[in-house]
C-alpha cells in the first residue's frame with residue numbers, strides 16, 4: 001500500500017508534530033540553533049515522478065550527517081571498496097556519533113564505520129582532487145546530478161559556524177593523522193568536511209536522493225545510472241546498521257526503512273525498490289535524531305507496512 005494523498009500525509013505530520021516539544025534544536029553548531037523547533041515537513045518521491053508532500057516543504061536545511069552516505073558513495077566510486085574499507089570499518093559502535101572513545105582501543109586505529117564522525121572524516125579525506133575546492137565541487141556535482149538541480153549549494157553561515165567550533169572533529173583528525181589513517185592538513189580537511197555538512201536543500205530535493213539509493217543507484221525519471229548497484233547496496237546497508245547513530249537498532253525494529261539522519265533535523269529514507277523520503281524536523285532527541293521525524297516514520301511504516309524486515 002502506498003501513501004498517495006497529501007491529506008493523509010498532513011494528518012500524520014499533525015500527529016507526529018506533537019512530540020516536537022520534547023526535543024531541542026542542536027546548538028553546538030551555533031548557526032543551527034536558529035531553527036524553529038516546531039517545523040516538520042516531508043516529501044515522498046515515487047519512481048514515476050509523483051511526489052506527495054506535507055508541511056513547509058520549501059524550507060531549506062543543511063545535510064549534516066546525511067552527507068556522510070553521499071560522500072561514501074562518491075569515495076567508493078573514486079577508490080573502490082577494498083581501498084575504502086582498509087581505512088574505515090563496517091561495524092556499528094553503540095556510541096554517540098562524535099565519540100572519540102573507541103578510536104584508542106582499536107588496533108589499527110581505524111574508525112568503526114563511515115557514519116560516525118571519525119569514519120566520515122576519513123571518507124571525506126578520500127574524496128579525489130587536488131584542492132579542497134576541487135574536491136568539494138566534485139561532491140556537489142554528484143549531489144546536483146542526483147537531485148537534477150545545478151542550483152544546489154551550501155550554506156556559508158552554517159559552514160563557517162561549524163568550522164569555527166569543530167574542535168572535537170579536529171581532535172579526531174589529529175588522532176587519525178598521528179596513526180597515519182589521514183595524511184592531509186587538518187584545517188583543509190575540516191574546511192572540506194564542514195562545507196560538505198553545510199550542503200543545503202529542501203525535503204523535496206532530499207527525497208530524490210533517497211529515491212536514487214532506493215532504486216539501486218538509478219534515477220528512474222531520467223533513466224541515468226548515478227552509481228553502481230553495489231555502491232547503492234553498501235550505502236543502504238550502512239543506513240540500516242548505523243544511519244540513526246546509536247539508535248539504529250531500535251529504529252530498525254520500529255521503522256525498518258534504511259535511513260540517515262543529521263543534526264539539522266533532516267532524515268533521508270530509502271524504501272528499497274519503491275520510493276525516497278525527505279524529512280525535516282529540527283527538534284532532536286537525546287541521540288541527535290529528529291524526534292518528530294522519527295515519529296513520522298514510525299507512523300508511515302505502520303500505516304503502509306513499509307518495514308523491510
Ligand SMILES: NC(=O)CC[C@H](N)C(=O)O
Pocket residue numbers: 063064065066097098117162169197261262263264288
Ligand atoms: N550528527 C551530525 O549530523 C553531525 C554532523 C556535524 N557536522 C558534526 O560533524 O558534528
